Amino acid sequence: MGRLGLFLVILIGPVPALAAGSAGPDQARPVADSFEAVDSPNDAGGVIELSWAMSPGSKLVDSMLVTRSKAGGPENVLSVVSPVSTSYRDTTVANGVRYSYALVPMLDGRRLAEVGPVAASASAQWIHSGRSGMLIITVILAAFILYFIRHGRKGGELYIRQIAGLSAVDDAVGRATEMGRPVLYIPGIMDMDNIQTIASTVILGRVAARTAEYGTPLMVPVSKSVVLSVAQEVVKEAYLEAGRPDAFQKDSISYLTDDQFGYAAGVDGIIVREKPAAIFLLGAFYAESLILAETGRSVGAIQIAGTAMPSQLPFFIAACDYTLIGEELFAASAYLSREPKLLGSLKGQDVAKLFFMVVIVLGVIASTVGQAWDPASEIAAFIRNLTHVE
Amino acid sequence: MSWEMVGIWGGALLTLCLYSFLYRDNPFYKFAEHLFVGMSAGYWAIYTIFNVLKPNWWDKLVGAGDADPQLIMIIPGLLAVLMLMRVVSKLATYSRLPLALIVGAGAGLQLVSFFQTNGLKQVENTVIPLVGSGVGPTIDNLLIVTAVVCGLVYFFFSKAHRGITGGMANVGITMLMVAFGASFGYTVMARISLLIGQAQFLLFEWVPTIPRILGL
Numbered sequence: 001m002g003r004l005g006l007f008l009v010i011l012i013g014p015v016p017a018l019a020a021g022s023a024g025p026d027q028a029r030p031v032a033d034s035f036e037a038v039d040s041p042n043d044a045g046g047v048i049e050l051s052w053a054m055s056p057g058s059k060l061v062d063s064m065l066v067t068r069s070k071a072g073g074p075e076n077v078l079s080v081v082s083p084v085s086t087s088y089r090d091t092t093v094a095n096g097v098r099y100s101y102a103l104v105p106m107l108d109g110r111r112l113a114e115v116g117p118v119a120a121s122a123s124a125q126w127i128h129s130g131r132s133g134m135l136i137i138t139v140i141l142a143a144f145i146l147y148f149i150r151h152g153r154k155g156g157e158l159y160i161r162q163i164a165g166l167s168a169v170d171d172a173v174g175r176a177t178e179m180g181r182p183v184l185y186i187p188g189i190m191d192m193d194n195i196q197t198i199a200s201t202v203i204l205g206r207v208a209a210r211t212a213e214y215g216t217p218l219m220v221p222v223s224k225s226v227v228l229s230v231a232q233e234v235v236k237e238a239y240l241e242a243g244r245p246d247a248f249q250k251d252s253i254s255y256l257t258d259d260q261f262g263y264a265a266g267v268d269g270i271i272v273r274e275k276p277a278a279i280f281l282l283g284a285f286y287a288e289s290l291i292l293a294e295t296g297r298s299v300g301a302i303q304i305a306g307t308a309m310p311s312q313l314p315f316f317i318a319a320c321d322y323t324l325i326g327e328e329l330f331a332a333s334a335y336l337s338r339e340p341k342l343l344g345s346l347k348g349q350d351v352a353k354l355f356f357m358v359v360i361v362l363g364v365i366a367s368t369v370g371q372a373w374d375p376a377s378e379i380a381a382f383i384r385n386l387t388h389v390e
Numbered sequence: 391m392s393w394e395m396v397g398i399w400g401g402a403l404l405t406l407c408l409y410s411f412l413y414r415d416n417p418f419y420k421f422a423e424h425l426f427v428g429m430s431a432g433y434w435a436i437y438t439i440f441n442v443l444k445p446n447w448w449d450k451l452v453g454a455g456d457a458d459p460q461l462i463m464i465i466p467g468l469l470a471v472l473m474l475m476r477v478v479s480k481l482a483t484y485s486r487l488p489l490a491l492i493v494g495a496g497a498g499l500q501l502v503s504f505f506q507t508n509g510l511k512q513v514e515n516t517v518i519p520l521v522g523s524g525v526g527p528t529i530d531n532l533l534i535v536t537a538v539v540c541g542l543v544y545f546f547f548s549k550a551h552r553g554i555t556g557g558m559a560n561v562g563i564t565m566l567m568v569a570f571g572a573s574f575g576y577t578v579m580a581r582i583s584l585l586i587g588q589a590q591f592l593l594f595e596w597v598p599t600i601p602r603i604l605g606l
Contacts, residue, residue: 193496259430
């Protein structure tokens with residue numbers, strides 16, 4: 001009857017209470033039981049999760065009100081949920097405040113006997129229990145990175161293979177110098193909290209050092225105010241280190257707009273009017289990537305691009321002379337500077353890749369053999385659990 | 391002329407101004423470009439004030455509504471003031487403090503999400519049996535495992551791409567290029583649909599208004 005009743009509620013809407021004494025729902029039973037309110041786990045707080053189970057054979061209702069109250073405060077209706085709902089997330093709570101919740105079944109506009117109250121308070125958790133595998137792997141890999149940094153600082157040899165796009169940086173600046181045209185550097189359209197923008201500003205330092213050395217004008221239009229500040233600092237520092245502080249022009253690093261296509265239109269205008277001989281497109285890009293790269297190509301500039309955005313890489317590969325693919329962008333700062341600290345970090349990341357390759361190969365073998373031999377499938381499940389992140 | 395008509399004509403003329411760039415740089419494009427850059431810069435400034443600064447900082451600081459004031463919000467306010475020190479040359483050094491905080495916090499926070507999505511999630515989903523249920527799934531699984539392992543070899547910087555390493559790296563970059571080709575085609579289709587949308591706007595919304603404007 002319970003399932004049929006729920007089906008009817010869904011099919012024809014509210015179902016009136018059955019006559020007392022008939023072979024129907026028990027009028028005295030509460031609509032829901034096992035009503036619980038708990039703090040949502042593994043979060044920054046601000047969420048309380050309510051759950052309940054429908055009492056089998058209880059009265060069928062139209063809907064249920066979820067109500068909340070603070071100690072000594074009025075009762076507020078948070079939401080009206082369907083009679084078949086069994087959970088609700090309250091995302092409007094403050095951490096550390098105790099709230100009381102109740103479920104109020106509604107039938108024909110009348111409030112029936114409420115379920116509850118139950119009380120709970122939200123809090124933030126420092127440790128995410130579903131990410132312990134990630135913590136272990138991060139600590140191991142961080143240890144490798146620190147080892148290689150130490151090794152590099154002690155003068156140990158740290159070999160890095162040649163990366164064509166980065167070897168061309170000096171050539172591109174040299175070409176601009178010979179042609180007497182400026183160098184244009186575009187650090188992407190994301191803010192300084194994006195790791196690609198951070199990597200890009202490090203490479204900007206290297207490019208600025210070369211333009212300072214060669215006396216070539218450098219233009220850096222940016223789309224975020226914080227990137228403007230960082231880029232000005234980086235370029236100024238590079239010019240100081242190159243012994244050419246007089247050549248530093250603050251206005252050559254300019255803010256255009258935060259808007260994606262407004263920025264693209266502005267940069268296109270700069271490209272066609274200033275006709276830079278070398279263009280660097282390094283950072284996080286979205287749909288404007290091809291617009292910029294194609295315009296750069298139309299003025300005959302040598303273009304070095306790099307991004308970790310998989311959807312934009314094809315456009316850079318098609319329209320630019322050199323393209324740094326994903327990880328190569330992050331390796332660039334170490335490759336260009338040859339600083340032991342950065343090279344050590346890069347070596348540590350290589351160990352991480354080796355570690356992942358070994359884990360994948362072992363996992364695939366275990367998974368394949370596990371189809372016929374259970375212990376191997378358990379190993380595969382262990383590897384999956386180790387790398388699983390909630 | 392109604393405001394709707396003004397909007398259609400403004401949109402159409404600016405679209406044509408921007409498309410004129412396909413011929414060459416010209417005053418019409420320059421006008422549309424400067425209008426676009428200027429208006430978007432102004433729009434984002436206001437957007438940032440009312441959708442970022444006010445709800446995330448000011449409202450919390452003063453306790454908007456029935457919320458209690460959060461005095462800890464004085465700290466980001468101070469950092470913002472330090473950022474503005476850039477305009478005073480003698481105090482410009484202090485602007486590096488909030489910059490360092492942004493860069494450091496950004497890198498730290500991104501580490502978790504990058505490691506999770508670009509590292510562990512990929513590994514977890516690659517731990518699959520080579521033999522699937524049928525020929526098709528088996529080929530799929532072989533391709534996935536080969537592409538991931540060889541792709542990782544390509545991005546291994548500690549060894550020159552020679553010998554076995556070079557061979558695997560070549561397989562890796564070939565797989566990447568095939569994926570990029572597919573992505574290129576897919577995205578170009580999406581761009582063409584945008585172009586079609588704009589052409590439809592010109593043809594079906596703007597062109598029919600021309601006789602009305604001309605009194606025909």
